[in-house]
Amino acid sequence: MGLLTGALPDFPWDTLTPYGDRARAHPGGIVDLSVGTPVDPTPAVVRRALAEAADAPGYPQTWGTPALREAVVAWFDRRRGVPGLDPAGVLPTVGSKELVALLPSLLGLGAGDLVAHPAAAYPTYDVGARLAGAEPVPTDDPVALLTGPDADRVRLVWLNSPGNPDGRVLGVPELRAVVDAARAVGARTGRPVVVASDECYAELPWDEPWASEGVPSVLDERVRGDDVTGLLALYSLSKQSNLAGYRAAFAAGDPALVADLLATRKHLGMIVPAPVQAAMTVALADDAHVAEQRERYRARRSVLLTALAGAGLVVDRSAAGLYLWARPADGEDDCWATVGRLADLGILVAPGAFYGAPRHVRVALTGTDERIAAAAARLEGVAAR
Numbered sequence: 001m002g003l004l005t006g007a008l009p010d011f012p013w014d015t016l017t018p019y020g021d022r023a024r025a026h027p028g029g030i031v032d033l034s035v036g037t038p039v040d041p042t043p044a045v046v047r048r049a050l051a052e053a054a055d056a057p058g059y060p061q062t063w064g065t066p067a068l069r070e071a072v073v074a075w076f077d078r079r080r081g082v083p084g085l086d087p088a089g090v091l092p093t094v095g096s097k098e099l100v101a102l103l104p105s106l107l108g109l110g111a112g113d114l115v116a117h118p119a120a121a122y123p124t125y126d127v128g129a130r131l132a133g134a135e136p137v138p139t140d141d142p143v144a145l146l147t148g149p150d151a152d153r154v155r156l157v158w159l160n161s162p163g164n165p166d167g168r169v170l171g172v173p174e175l176r177a178v179v180d181a182a183r184a185v186g187a188r189t190g191r192p193v194v195v196a197s198d199e200c201y202a203e204l205p206w207d208e209p210w211a212s213e214g215v216p217s218v219l220d221e222r223v224r225g226d227d228v229t230g231l232l233a234l235y236s237l238s239k240q241s242n243l244a245g246y247r248a249a250f251a252a253g254d255p256a257l258v259a260d261l262l263a264t265r266k267h268l269g270m271i272v273p274a275p276v277q278a279a280m281t282v283a284l285a286d287d288a289h290v291a292e293q294r295e296r297y298r299a300r301r302s303v304l305l306t307a308l309a310g311a312g313l314v315v316d317r318s319a320a321g322l323y324l325w326a327r328p329a330d331g332e333d334d335c336w337a338t339v340g341r342l343a344d345l346g347i348l349v350a351p352g353a354f355y356g357a358p359r360h361v362r363v364a365l366t367g368t369d370e371r372i373a374a375a376a377a378r379l380e381g382v383a384a385r
Helices: 014-024 042-050 066-081 099-108 124-132 142-146 174-187 237-241 255-268 273-286 287-309 333-346 369-385
Strands: 088-092 114-117 134-138 155-161 194-198 230-236 249-253 315-317 322-328 361-364
Touching: 014 333, 042 273, 066 088, 066 249, 066 333, 088 099, 088 255, 099 124, 099 155, 099 194, 099 230, 099 255, 114 124, 114 142, 124 134, 124 155, 124 194, 142 155, 142 174, 155 174, 174 194, 230 255, 230 361, 237 273, 249 255, 249 273, 273 361, 287 315, 287 322, 287 369, 322 333, 333 361
Parallel strands: 114 134, 114 155, 155 194, 194 230
Antiparallel strands: 088 249, 230 249, 315 322, 322 361
16 A cells, blocks of 8 residues: 555546547547647757767756756746746756646645645646645635635645646736735735746647737736746746657746755755756757747647537637637536547547546647547548538
8 A cells, every 4th residue: 555545536547548448449540639748759959959968977957057047047038028037046847747746745835734726727736735735725716715714824826827628828917916915915924825837838829819929927027026936937848849758847936936946856856867958958949849839739729629619519718728628519518428429439538527627528739630630530520410
């Protein structure tokens, strides 16, 4: 029996296995749109950087090389409209999931502390709170929680914009309201409330105004004023650069908060390998491959939007990100029934129940062009009946 047996929920993806088997039985093979894992090649410029840094006999820097931290700062300025970040407030991470899972523990949270996260959310926010012994609170209105009767117990607020699974984007006023409310609680209690914003889909905006203006960050000056205290933005290169296999991500924001996290991570040996740090540095400086990948996803998204609508599915939110958040137009509210119907077409999607939303299914854009076309043809066949 494991040390944490009973402390965590069952791993949800195991329950999808029978539906995957049904989808694989389709004569045309499975179209797996259940997991947002990239399928396109890692850019050549990044692979070259990795190879050139392969001679790495010494231990890498837990804090990241100065070149990598400067590249993150330059990227925030150029791509996210956030100038002037302090490189001391940058911390590379072994993918973004490990920090999502570990942040409550690294912050010293425990019994009696509340961790807020979106109502429809990536399960790891909940898991991370439970690992620390804190209480997860799913909510789409963190300001209400931060101004309500339990406000003084809130220690960490997770934001996720663009959201996984639903593609929701938080605008500057919404972000600012959360930051202001969190700071008000911290000022009253003397215990800071950290606001951590998971922004790993920020380079994939589809709808206006985000496609033109960009997705705002919690580190935007319009959100935080001239103070980054208590704020962290998390970002991953998995999606924008097809680097999921590299486990290449980072957090940025409050230098004092990063210093505390860094001190603990040194003890734990949580270090991004030196060749991966070199590859990240190059990837962050090259916008061309990001634009190319974005257009691939834009084309696949267009194909799936049309096919899903024709098959009687409504897509909600999904203004940005790597997924379409779909439900039946006829009012069916059992996501597993939708998963089953699509599995019989050889299309595997993720049930919204994994994310606290039992009406919807999550459809990833991460099939190859050929597999996306196959899915669309099968859905169009349903619409023609």
